[in-house]
Each structure stands twice: as C-alpha cells, then as structure tokens.
Amino acid sequence: MGSGSSALARLGLPGSRLPAQPRPAWLGVAALGLAALALGAAAWHRRRSRRPRRLQQVGTVSKLWIYPIKSCKGVSVSSAECTAMGLRCGRLRDRFWLVINEEGDMVTARQEPRMVLMSLTCDGDSLTLGAAYTKDLILPIQAPTTNALHMCRVHGLEVQGRDCGDAAAGWITSFLKTKPYRLVSFEPHMQPRRSQDMRAKFQPKDQVAYSDVSPFLVVSEASLADLNSRLEKKVTESNFRANIVISGCGAYAEDSWSQVLIGDVELKRVMACSRCILTTVDPDTGVMDRKEPLDTLTSYRLCDPSEQKLYGSKPLFGQYFVLENPGTIKVGDPVYLLGQ
Structure with missing residues (x-):
C-alpha cells in the first residue's frame, strides 16, 4: 500500500485499507449527547409550531355565572372549571337541573316568568332551594337512586332527568301557584343532548344537558352598555x-372572536345567540315586559340576510362557544384572541 493510502487510513477517510481503530469512549458519549440535543430541538420545534401565531389580549373576565336550574336565578362565582358541558363550581353545574310539567316538557321563564326569582345554591353536601319571602328547602346534593327517572323534552329533544322528590316538587308548585311541576337533575351516566341536532353549525362531539344549545354563552360589558344607551329602562x-x-373590549367585539384563550382554557366560537321573549323578564321582579329590550335589539341587531335561514327574524346578542381545551378560569383572567 502506497503512502497516499496510508495517509487516508490514518485520517479514517474512504479509500483506506488499514484495519479500523477503536474509537475513544468519549466519542460515543458525545454522539449520544448530540442525538439528545437534536431530539430536544425537534420536540421544542413541534411545541412551538403548535403555539398560536399571535396572542393578543382582547379583554378580561369580569363575571362568571352558573345557572344551576334552567331559567332560574344565576349564581355568581369567582372561579369555575370549564368542562365540555359547561361551567362547574364545586357541586354546582350549569343547567344540570330542570323544571318539568306533568307531561315531562321543560318549563322555563317563557311560560313562568317568576322562575327567575328561584335559586339553587350548594353548601357542603346539601342543596338549598330559595326565593325571597319564601322558606328555604334543603335537598340532598344527589337525588336518591330510588327516585323516578323521567324522560324529559327540551326543545323537542328527549333527555333523562332524576326526580328530586316530592318536597322539591311541592316547593316549586307552591311558589309558582299555577300548575303542578317537578324538579329533575341530570346525572353523569345519562345521555346528553347533541347540540348538532338543534343547530347544524355545531360538531357531533358538542353536547349539553338542559342548556338550550351550547355549553358557554359569552357577552361583553361593552355590548350591554351599548344596548343600555338605547334603552329607557x-x-x-x-x-x-x-x-x-x-x-x-369594544361593543360586540365578541362577535369576531373565533377562538380565545383564558388561562389554560381554549374556547371556540360557533355562532351568535338569537334572542327570545325571555330577555324581557325582569330578573329582580319576575315580571315579563314582552317588549324591551327585545324590540330595541330587533331595531339594530338582526342577522345578515345571508344568515336568515340560521337565525330567522330574531335579534342577536352574545356568542355561543364550545370547549377546545379544559381547565379553570377566574374573574380577572385576561382573555386572549388566538392567532387567526
């Protein structure tokens, strides 16, 4: 072998015929280190690529409301867990209780305006049904499994409910003083209603218990202020x-938020909320006006003609959102618009 081949062999380059020499141990350690660095860099790149392109604060959470019984008084909370089926705070969940008539049909403030004066609160392992000038009723946090199961109807769709007992039924019937009513609750093993069965814009995975159609309704203070600037009352x-x-944020800014981040929670906007006569019920008196604020909203918040098939002639106020990533949100949390 010539001197040229010997030089190639000593350098470890192709073309050498010298036997391979053992590599020092440190070279193997270095190679492993470089491989680890490469894997780490790739993982970092993947994480970074999943991040939104922009993260712009568009507002702050000012209030959180849970409405345990559909159409009854809300409970203001300082923090809440965002689940796929709505807000949860302790044992209270949003629209997981429902008033029904003897036929199993839902009863709301559209038919019984004074329902907005009824409240359901939680203290430890018990629930309290209450209303002004009425004696409270204490109920177990979970209705006994021996209580009847009812097949209820909410906006034409069937959904189960566990009867909360004769005492609750008597309390509600006595307070409303119209017809016999019963209170039912939704339990984890029950089949939720599919939002898509009510509005095609939702996905098959979007589900609710007794809410109208969506697990989250978002409204801005500025939108409310704009409406109030047009109202006498x-x-x-x-x-x-x-x-x-x-x-x-600005008035009706929520109309344009496609996806928001609050803490670890990601919410995706689906559609606007079309408004009905329930908005004309005074939450402090339980008296239905039947005109305002609905008439004023109708004067300037109707949908674009291209969306009339979806919304009809009802005015729009607030936006329906669904959950993309769960977590807990708090009053005071910044609201970020995820990159478009």
Missing part, C-alpha cells in the same frame, strides 16, 4: 343569562 347581564362576561 336599563337591563343587566342577568337578562341575557351569559356564563362569561368580558370587560375591556
């Missing part, structure tokens, strides 16, 4: 029964 967010109220 002011209204509050309780007229609109939103779960998440946002401050620090």
